[in-house]
Amino acid sequence: MSYDEGLAKRVREALLDHRDISEKKMFGGLAFMARGYMFVGILGNVLMARVGPDCYEDSLAKPHVRVMDFTGRPMKGYVFVDPPGFERGSDLSAWIARCHHFVQSLPPKKP
Numbered sequence: 023m024s025y026d027e028g029l030a031k032r033v034r035e036a037l038l039d040h041r042d043i044s045e046k047k048m049f050g051g052l053a054f055m056a057r058g059y060m061f062v063g064i065l066g067n068v069l070m071a072r073v074g075p076d077c078y079e080d081s082l083a084k085p086h087v088r089v090m091d092f093t094g095r096p097m098k099g100y101v102f103v104d105p106p107g108f109e110r111g112s113d114l115s116a117w118i119a120r121c122h123h124f125v126q127s128l129p130p131k132k133p
Contacts, residue, residue, distance in 0.1 A: 025051040025064040033062060036115050040122065049092065058131035061121040065092070069103040071117050074124035081120075 030052055037043050037054065044055045051065035063070035070090060073081045078099055081087055086107030090100040108114040 024066070026067040029064050029067060029069070032111070032114055033064065033118065036111070036118050056122055056125050057128070059125040059128055061125040062118055065102075067105055069108055069114075069117060071101050071103055072099060072121050072124060073101055074127075075099045077120065077124070 033054060040056070042056065046053045046055055046060075048060070049063065049065060049070075051063055051070070053060040053063040053070075055061070059072070060070075061072050070092075071081070075098055078101070081101045082089065084107065086104040088102050088104070089096045090102045091097070092100075103117060108117055
């Protein structure tokens with residue numbers, strides 16, 4: 023599966039002010055990494071959002087958000103956001119900020 027290049031461009035633009043962000047092709051899509059952790063990704067035209075366990079239920083209650091069941095099982099702490107859920111730039115930025123904030127709270131990854 024490929025990923026939406028237009029969405030990738032929007033995510034990159036939203037991350038211009040962030041340092042140490044990397045991109046990695048994974049899951050047949052594109053993942054954006056901070057501190058070695060994936061925090062958002064793109065699969066087709068859908069946003070993968072790592073919101074963490076504390077924001078999981080709240081995130082699922084939002085419109086256009088669904089369980090991330092990429093492996094056939096729900097991945098707690100991760101959600102899929104369908105395109106209407108990040109159509110506005112402010113919505114996309116909010117998802118990115120929420121996910122980036124979560125990975126900043128995680129312990130440093132071991133090399």
